[in-house]
Amino acid sequence: MFYSVEYMGRPTLGDKLELIALSSVANLQTQAYGSEIRRHVNSLRGYDYSVGAIYTTLSRLEKKGFVVSEMTEPLPVRGGRSRRLFRITGLGEESLREAQALAQRVWNIGLGVPS
Amino acid sequence: MNAKPPRLAEIILTSFITDKRMADSVLGDLAEEWQERTSRRGRVAVRIWYWRQCVRSAPYLVVEWWRSASAGEIARKVSSSLVVFGLVGLACLYAHLASIAMADFIIGMLSASSEGGDPLVKNWDWIARLAVVQSTGWGLLGGFGLALVVRNARMVGVVLLASLWFPATAMLMAVLPAQWPAWALIAFPVLLAGASIVGGLAATSLRGLFSKRYDSAGNP
Known part of the structure; x- marks a missing residue:
């Protein structure tokens, strides 16, 4: 049996886009809002994601508790609309570290590095 | 600029x-x-x-x-789509029956002047054409009406309505007569779904164009 009991009931990162968006939020820090995150994700993936794809992913990350968001004051450059700033949570950071550790293990196995 | x-x-x-x-x-x-x-x-x-x-x-x-979406939200959206789906479906059925009557009348007139050809085949082709045209109109009205009635995320309901036409037409295949042309079976769901979406977009645009643009603070 290879089930990991500790993960049961705990939110996990769903797909690659969630992982990349989460790492972008962590990387951009105080500048983590939709447009900047989209640019960051697009440059990492080499693919032009739509604004809807990014926001729905960020919304899922927020529901899972990996990020939190807050609205800024309305800005003229945005047609009087607010920016939604995202910030990574402790749970999000933990999930990023776990994803990194898993990738490292998989990488080591592929290269035949003894663990 | x-x-x-x-x-x-x-x-x-x-x-x-x-x-x-x-x-x-x-x-x-x-x-x-x-x-x-x-x-x-x-x-x-x-x-x-x-x-x-x-x-x-x-x-x-x-x-x-x-x-x-919560179960309640889904139930509300699905039920409103289903009501419109039922109404449009009934309208399509009447359209189909009206098409049969109209085609009988037209074919009756044409067969008096034309020579050769199988009148039954012609008849079903005419019926299908008329039914598809009328049903497209009903689909358009259905999408338009649904988008007018629904308040929140109205195009989501319209997309649900549009997607319902595909399984419905697949079920229709079992009861339609064998003479029903194959092109109409494909055209029916595609045109109904397309017309529903066009109708929904038209109503959404009309509603939006007559309302003001607001910023985050609620100022127009």
Whole structure:
């Protein structure tokens, strides 16, 4: 049996886009809002994601508790609309570290590095 | 150069979003990028980019709504779509019966003057054509009516309605007579779904164009 009991009931990162968006939020820090995150994700993936794809992913990350968001004051450059700033949570950071550790293990196995 | 993004695209994109905060952030981000791009590129290119963003975002927003909506929200949206689906379905049935009567009348007139050919085959082809045209009209009305009635994320309901036509037509295949032309079986769901979406977009656009543009603070 290879089930990991500790993960049961705990939110996990769903797909690659969630992982990349989460790492972008962590990387951009105080500048983590939709447009900047989209640019960051697009440059990492080499693919032009739509604004809807990014926001729905960020919304899922927020529901899972990996990020939190807050609205800024309305800005003229945005047609009087607010920016939604995202910030990574402790749970999000933990999930990023776990994803990194898993990738490292998989990488080591592929290269035949003894663990 | 126009400093504001296309109003119609904004209205249509908003009709796919339930959460006001998300709508504000999405439109704000697009407006910000719109400003940046208009200073670098031509107006037409930026308009195409904006519309492209809206069209490409819509499927993600529909799927996300389906994933995150509560059981009550889903039940409300599905039931309103089902009511319109039933009404349009009934209208299509009447359209079909009216088509048979009309085709009988037309074929009766034509066969008096034409020579050769199988009148039964002609008859079913005519019936199918008339039924498809009339049903497209009903689909258009259905999508339009649904988008007028529904308040929140109205295009999500319209997409649900449009998707219902495919299984419904598949079930219809079992009861339709063998003479029913194959092209009509494909045309029926495609035209009904397309017409429902066009009707929904038309109602959404009309409603949006007659309302004011508001910022995050609620100022027009």
